[in-house]
Amino acid sequence: MIEFERFELSNGLKVLFHRDKTTPMAVVNTLYDVGARDEFEEKTGFAHLFEHLMFGGSVNIPDFDGPLQRAGGESNAFTSNDITNYFNHVPAQNIETPLWLESDRMLSLAFTEKSLEVQRQVVIEEFKQRYLNQPYGDVWLNLRPLAYKKHPYKWATIGKDISHIVDATMDDVRSFFKKYYHPNNAILCIAGNFESNYIHDKVSYWYRDIPKKLKPARIISSEPPQNDYRELILERNVPADAFYYAFKMSHRKSFEYYIADLLSDALGREKSSRLYNKLKKELNLVSEISSYITGSLDEGLLIISGKMNNGVNLEKLDKELWQELEAFLGKPMPQIEIDKLNIKIRTAREFQDQGLLNRAMNLCHYELLGDAAAINEDINVYQSITTENMLEVGKAILQKKNCSLLKIIRKNT
Amino acid sequence: MNRSEAPKLKQTEHISIIAPKISSKFPVPFYYMKEVPNATSRLELYFNAGTIHGKIGLASVVSGLLLSGTKDMNSTEIHTKLDNLGAYTDVSIVHESVIITLYGLNDHLTEISSLYINSLSNTDFKQNEIDELLADRKQKLKINFEKVSFLAQREFTKNLFFKSKYGRVIEEQDYDFLTREEIIDFHTAHYLKGLYKVVLVGDFSESKVVKMQDLLSPLCVAKFPSFPNKLMNKAGRFSVPKERALQTAIRIGRIMFTRRHPDYIPFVILNTILGDYFGSRLMSNLREEKGYTYGINSMISEHLNTGYFFIATEVAAEHKESALKEICLELKKLQTELVESNELELVKNYLLGQLLKSADGPYAMTDLFVHLQNYGQDIDYYNQYIHEINEISAEKLLLCAKKYLNWDDLTIVTAG
Incomplete structure (x- = not known):
């Protein structure tokens, strides 16, 4: 059970406080309700580029990291298609330092040309390091636009194209900040061994004078139902053929989301899973195979991906995979198998909850979904899933007209 | 409020650590941390089975075959049983050791351990399992050769640990020279009598700890391994x-x-x-x-x-x-x-x-x-x-x- 308190400042900042009496450390986590899905199609990669600029100094403090490191702490952030999340880990006695720093950069950034120029270069190098200069690195740059035709999930967080990063201007930076970076669009979580009054006082002191703004309306093109099987073949300089089956699945707040998550576990999470057994151990077609979900807030993807054994072609796999999926959906899943999946989820959760940072991040995440208290509920949601649920959702998701297949094949050199 | 002025800082002056206990009744160091406020637990086993031992590639291949099946259970059955207990397992290999880590809820960890150790001790190294692993390793190596980070790390390893077993790097064809007999011999020497350190974390009763010790003690090394104290890089x-x-x-x-x-x-x-x-x-x-x-x-x-x-x-x-x-x-x-x-x-x-x-x-x-x-x-x-x-x-x-x-x-x- 993760306990927490919630309060809100008059400028709209939602604050969560989680007390842990055993730790000498503290975490300050800030979630901004903006991600790559909020970008314009002609200016992608911007939410992430902006995340880099948040470390380039704020209106009253020239350097973000230095003072935090001087306080014995450290900081980082990540951007997804849905959110941007900033976190600080600091010895508890210096909790005020991250509050000072975070509140100042929520108030306003420094907006220096130098910071924009350098971070533009850094992000371009990140683009190369992660997506372009790696075998199979550009898979998601191609799979997303295959699976999504309208919804902004069709581009990756890093951006659709390097040129979008190259062309970003200071005006873009300013207007992005104005629209998304303010108390009414943020959730703050403090975790550590503090008295509740103290946190109320300190948060209020540092954040209350940040002006209130309207929460930006989110206008996102929804993805039309798929109803057609899609396939894309790319030739690349890679040693092994690879496959990525992407099936549309439900959004984060639905019960079906949990079922799809469990389905992906059943198919290909572990070495005891269905596809691993059939396609690797029994038929020896693939060197690796796994299944997972993208975990996005809007309609997401259930992925089955892997690499082929030398000398086996993708058509053979395709045939066997669909046969196995059909067999899987032809019979109700034994309860013992559902129990197996659930105990893995429960164990993983217990371990994740060990970390103070994890707890703080998850509280913000659940608050964004509607209620931080759900952090203690979703294990029960998984436990409530029945054999019938699995079959029903499995049949809805795992069908050809709901599937986009990306094949990466070896270039003949 | 002056926002350009940093809040006052207080330096960290001391840390308080609760140390794990060291068991006196075990042939090799056995560390036990009982003070865990929740249901999680972890068992870590250090084997003298690192990459500096044996032919190039051998140690790593054996570490990948530890759950590949016994006379009574194939690898899928072993993994299904482990998953039924909610276990997460990890095998990592470094120059000087193989570290096996078992994670689970404390209700299940003794059973997870006994299943794991039983499988590890009785692995029969079927030829088809060996072949499958070797093919996977070759493919992974080829993929890695496409990464500049891997190429640099490899060349660096060779010259950092120059002319020593620490500096060996594998080539694809090395995998073709590993035989089943060598794999079995390595397993016998480095696992069946290769355990040299155990670390247990979790809230267990005394009798459960003793049970785990009984399970593990047959695998312990006769003599604590020694490692070189001089390496030289080639500048x-x-x-x-x-x-x-x-x-x-x-x-x-x-x-x-x-x-x-x-x-x-x-x-x-x-x-x-x-x-x-x-x-x-x-x-x-x-x-x-x-x-x-x-x-x-x-x-x-x-x-x-x-x-x-x-x-x-x-x-x-x-x-x-x-x-x-x-x-x-x-x-x-x-x-x-x-x-x-x-x-x-x-x-x-x-x-x-x-x-x-x-x-x-x-x-x-x-x-x-x-x-x-x-x-x-x-x-x-x-x-x-x-x-x-x-x-x-x-x-x-x-x-x-x-x-x-x-x-x-x-x-x-x-x-x-």
């Missing part, structure tokens, strides 16, 4: 070509020492200033000032009797030479200019804060303590650590840099 510049690479991977480093050495703590501080935190000189210069790279780090790593230091980065291909020049300049600067008090103060505070973080919670405390024990040290070491950090002078750091950061002593590798 100089090495480059690995990779056509059409957008980035060049760089690895630069040298052989150092363990924490038993009197210069260890000064070198930790020096390394932090150079490249071991976000505000480090290398990050500030190559990333935040020039935008050559997404990231650059320097690190210290320890074996049981030796250690090494290295810098790692991937830079834009067109900036390779400028990046090397800047790295060299940063090392020279540490050798010729005293670190300013402002920067030194920051790094001291940062290191103390990180120490506090690295001792947060029963798992972290156990890891910290067990690592110290490798070098015959006790918790008291951290009092000395805090003291030395507080006392360190810029002059001492300069001497340390002069001694250990000469460009000509370093192994410098680029791939791209």
Whole structure:
């Protein structure tokens, strides 16, 4: 059970406080309700580029990291298609330092040309390091636009194209900040061994004078139902053929989301899973195979991906995979198998909850979904899933007209 | 309110660590941390089965076959049983050991352990399982050959641990020379009598701990293994070509020492200033000032009797030479200019804060303590650590840099 308190400042900042009496450390986590899905199609990669600029100094403090490191702490952030999340880990006695720093950069950034120029270069190098200069690195740059035709999930967080990063201007930076970076669009979580009054006082002191703004309306093109099987073949300089089956699945707040998550576990999470057994151990077609979900807030993807054994072609796999999926959906899943999946989820959760940072991040995440208290509920949601649920959702998701297949094949050199 | 004024700081002055207990009734070191406030638990087993043993590739292949099946259970049955208990397992291999880690809820960990150990002890190494693993490994190796970071790391390993078993790197055809007999012999020598350290974390009754000890004791080594205490890197510049690479991977480093050495703590501080935190000189210069790279780090790593230091980065291909020049300049600067008090103060505070973080919670405390024990040290070491950090002078750091950061002593590798 993760306990927490919630309060809100008059400028709209939602604050969560989680007390842990055993730790000498503290975490300050800030979630901004903006991600790559909020970008314009002609200016992608911007939410992430902006995340880099948040470390380039704020209106009253020239350097973000230095003072935090001087306080014995450290900081980082990540951007997804849905959110941007900033976190600080600091010895508890210096909790005020991250509050000072975070509140100042929520108030306003420094907006220096130098910071924009350098971070533009850094992000371009990140683009190369992660997506372009790696075998199979550009898979998601191609799979997303295959699976999504309208919804902004069709581009990756890093951006659709390097040129979008190259062309970003200071005006873009300013207007992005104005629209998304303010108390009414943020959730703050403090975790550590503090008295509740103290946190109320300190948060209020540092954040209350940040002006209130309207929460930006989110206008996102929804993805039309798929109803057609899609396939894309790319030739690349890679040693092994690879496959990525992407099936549309439900959004984060639905019960079906949990079922799809469990389905992906059943198919290909572990070495005891269905596809691993059939396609690797029994038929020896693939060197690796796994299944997972993208975990996005809007309609997401259930992925089955892997690499082929030398000398086996993708058509053979395709045939066997669909046969196995059909067999899987032809019979109700034994309860013992559902129990197996659930105990893995429960164990993983217990371990994740060990970390103070994890707890703080998850509280913000659940608050964004509607209620931080759900952090203690979703294990029960998984436990409530029945054999019938699995079959029903499995049949809805795992069908050809709901599937986009990306094949990466070896270039003949 | 004056927003340009930083809140007052309080430095970390001490850390409180609860040390795990050391069991006296076990043939090899057995550490047990009982103070866990929740249902999680972990068993870590150290086997004398690292990559320095046997033919090239052999140790790694055997470590991949530990759950490949016994006379009575095939690998799928073993994994299904483990998953039914909610187990997460991990096998990691380094030069000097194989570390098997079992995670589970404490209700299940004894059963998980007994299933795992039973499978590991009775593995019968079926030829089809061996063939499957070898094919997978070959494919992984081919994929890795497409990565500049892998190519650089490989060339670096060869020259950092020059002319020693630590410096061996595998070629694809090496996998063709491993036989089932060799695999079985390695398993017998390095696992069935290879356990040399156990670390248990979790709230267990006395009888459960004894049960686990009974399960493990047949696997213990007769004599605690010994490892070399002298390695030498081959200094100089090495480059690995990779056509059409957008980035060049760089690895630069040298052989150092363990924490038993009197210069260890000064070198930790020096390394932090150079490249071991976000505000480090290398990050500030190559990333935040020039935008050559997404990231650059320097690190210290320890074996049981030796250690090494290295810098790692991937830079834009067109900036390779400028990046090397800047790295060299940063090392020279540490050798010729005293670190300013402002920067030194920051790094001291940062290191103390990180120490506090690295001792947060029963798992972290156990890891910290067990690592110290490798070098015959006790918790008291951290009092000395805090003291030395507080006392360190810029002059001492300069001497340390002069001694250990000469460009000509370093192994410098680029791939791209």
